[in-house]
Amino acid sequence: VVKLQGVSRSFPLGNKPIIALDKLDLTLEKGEFVVLKGVSGSGKSTLLNLIGAIDDPSEGEVFIHGQRLSSLSDKQKSQLRSQYIGFIFQAFNLIPVLTALENVQYPLSLQKVANGEAKDRATEALTQVGLADFINRRPNQLSGGQMQRVAIARALVTKPDIILADEPTANLDSETSKQLMDLLGSLNRKTGVTFLFATHHDFVLSRASRILELKDGHIIKDERLKNL
Amino acid sequence: VVKLQGVSRSFPLGNKPIIALDKLDLTLEKGEFVVLKGVSGSGKSTLLNLIGAIDDPSEGEVFIHGQRLSSLSDKQKSQLRSQYIGFIFQAFNLIPVLTALENVQYPLSLQKVANGEAKDRATEALTQVGLADFINRRPNQLSGGQMQRVAIARALVTKPDIILADEPTANLDSETSKQLMDLLGSLNRKTGVTFLFATHHDFVLSRASRILELKDGHIIKDERLKNL
Numbered sequence: 001v002v003k004l005q006g007v008s009r010s011f012p013l014g015n016k017p018i019i020a021l022d023k024l025d026l027t028l029e030k031g032e033f034v035v036l037k038g039v040s041g042s043g044k045s046t047l048l049n050l051i052g053a054i055d056d057p058s059e060g061e062v063f064i065h066g067q068r069l070s071s072l073s074d075k076q077k078s079q080l081r082s083q084y085i086g087f088i089f090q091a092f093n094l095i096p097v098l099t100a101l102e103n104v105q106y107p108l109s110l111q112k113v114a115n116g117e118a119k120d121r122a123t124e125a126l127t128q129v130g131l132a133d134f135i136n137r138r139p140n141q142l143s144g145g146q147m148q149r150v151a152i153a154r155a156l157v158t159k160p161d162i163i164l165a166d167e168p169t170a171n172l173d174s175e176t177s178k179q180l181m182d183l184l185g186s187l188n189r190k191t192g193v194t195f196l197f198a199t200h201h202d203f204v205l206s207r208a209s210r211i212l213e214l215k216d217g218h219i220i221k222d223e224r225l226k227n228l
Numbered sequence: 229v230v231k232l233q234g235v236s237r238s239f240p241l242g243n244k245p246i247i248a249l250d251k252l253d254l255t256l257e258k259g260e261f262v263v264l265k266g267v268s269g270s271g272k273s274t275l276l277n278l279i280g281a282i283d284d285p286s287e288g289e290v291f292i293h294g295q296r297l298s299s300l301s302d303k304q305k306s307q308l309r310s311q312y313i314g315f316i317f318q319a320f321n322l323i324p325v326l327t328a329l330e331n332v333q334y335p336l337s338l339q340k341v342a343n344g345e346a347k348d349r350a351t352e353a354l355t356q357v358g359l360a361d362f363i364n365r366r367p368n369q370l371s372g373g374q375m376q377r378v379a380i381a382r383a384l385v386t387k388p389d390i391i392l393a394d395e396p397t398a399n400l401d402s403e404t405s406k407q408l409m410d411l412l413g414s415l416n417r418k419t420g421v422t423f424l425f426a427t428h429h430d431f432v433l434s435r436a437s438r439i440l441e442l443k444d445g446h447i448i449k450d451e452r453l454k455n456l
């Protein structure tokens with residue numbers, strides 16, 4: 001469902017480019033629950049951005065559902081993201097002037113879903129992450145962990161089949177993290193959503209069916225686990 | 229060194245205000261290493277903002293080194309913060325157009341420290357958090373954990389005697405977190421800096437001399453530990 005071939009991503013900086021990812025090969029199958037670990041700066045966010053089609057590799061090819069991203073126009077990439085991918089950003093990226101409900105509804109209006117249905121689905125997604133009473137708050141009226149959960153609800157509302165999450169439990173206490181992982185774990189089992197999570201929490205690692213470890217832009221470990 | 233008497237903080241919202249903190253009493257002694265825990269939305273960031281003099285209580289009094297904050301002008305509060313307090317924000321709050329070095333230098337230039345000395349001290353602070361090679365990067369050229377560490381270096385560079393940290397290890401892997409906690413632990417022991425950390429990481433909790441637990445804006449637990 002996701003395939004990377006010889007993918008590199010470097011950033012030009014001064015006289016020597018920074019190589020964030022170095023000739024990566026990777027295949028993710030439908031329904032896998034993959035956790036991505038690695039020290040700060042190892043390339044996790046960069047990898048997620050490439051798979052989420054919000055960044056382009058410097059070399060190599062990225063395929064989502066067999067479609068080669070480099071042959072798509074920006075408009076086609078945008079449609080592909082809207083149709084298949086839910087992205088939870090490390091910095092949340094909520095829109096400050098919209099309420100929590102409007103933030104979560106936004107991807108649905110991009111899909112031209114009718115307003116009434118969009119509102120219902122957004123309300124349900126916020127309820128699933130424990131924020132039913134917060135739907136009319138703006139981001140600056142929310143705690144860090146509440147903002148993180150709005151970002152999560154927004155990624156779920158379009159019922160994507162690939163969810164990319166960049167440290168989704170970083171700002172959550174262990175109780176709230178556990179509830180979130182139960183919710184995502186059940187989505188994975190019931191609807192076969194494919195997950196790729198970057199995380200520093202061992203707690204999330206324990207739910208994974210596969211663990212990838214990055215170091216200096218290389219995959220140094222790829223372990224499949226039997227804890228289903 | 230920090231004292232709160234009957235402190236409440238509520239936010240007006242619709243017809244019923246949100247009470248984020250409810251008549252809190254709290255005293256922090258010099259050199260304490262206090263960890264603040266509690267579920268998402270329990271009031272940790274709100275409490276840190278009040279102690280850091282970047283927010284005002286709705287009722288009650290906050291004292292820093294015996295000075296009542298409500299009798300100070302904004303200019304005087306700003307000077308007090310610059311002199312005594314280092315703040316590590318949950319959302320980092322780095323200045324996008326400045327490099328890492330310039331971001332860390334900034335509090336020193338507010339203190340009118342000479343440019344040459346400010347540069348040296350900022351470089352040393354960034355080296356202490358493992359970012360010696362990143363001093364000329366801008367925030368958008370850094371990973372999440374690297375940005376977090378720039379925010380930490382900035383809080384340390386003025387050698388404050390109170391450090392307030394809002395989830396400083398949220399975006400750090402366990403190795404980098406451990407290095408950071410060793411650095412801060414040694415500052416606490418050698419120079420008697422008083423720490424108040426909001427965190428969800430049990431790893432940080434294990435270094436505390438005192439644990440405060442918040443729930444719905446109340447302190448429900450205040451435990452002094454013997455692990456020195």
Ligand SMILES: Nc1ncnc2c1ncn2[C@@H]1O[C@H](COP(=O)(O)OP(=O)(O)OP(=O)(O)O)[C@@H](O)[C@H]1O
Nearest residue numbers: 141143144145146239248268269270271272273274
């Ligand atoms: N401007 C505001 N208007 C209304 N409510 C607010 C505002 N700012 C914060 N709150 C509410 O106050 C409560 C405490 O928020 P606070 O940010 O202190 O929580 P926290 O313990 O830091 O949570 P987290 O662990 O998620 O960061 C939350 O329920 C939050 O929704």
Ligand SMILES: Nc1ncnc2c1ncn2[C@@H]1O[C@H](COP(=O)(O)OP(=O)(O)OP(=O)(O)O)[C@@H](O)[C@H]1O
Nearest residue numbers: 011020040041042043044045046369371372373374
């Ligand atoms: N625009 C850029 N210019 C230069 N270097 C960059 C840029 N963006 C990222 N980098 C570098 O690429 C490397 C990988 O960054 P990335 O954000 O993927 O790390 P990460 O594994 O997500 O780290 P963290 O756990 O701290 O979030 C880092 O060393 C970072 O400094």
Ligand SMILES: [Mg+2]
Nearest residue numbers: 045090371372
């Ligand atoms: Mg990252």
Ligand SMILES: [Mg+2]
Nearest residue numbers: 143144273318
């Ligand atoms: Mg907070």
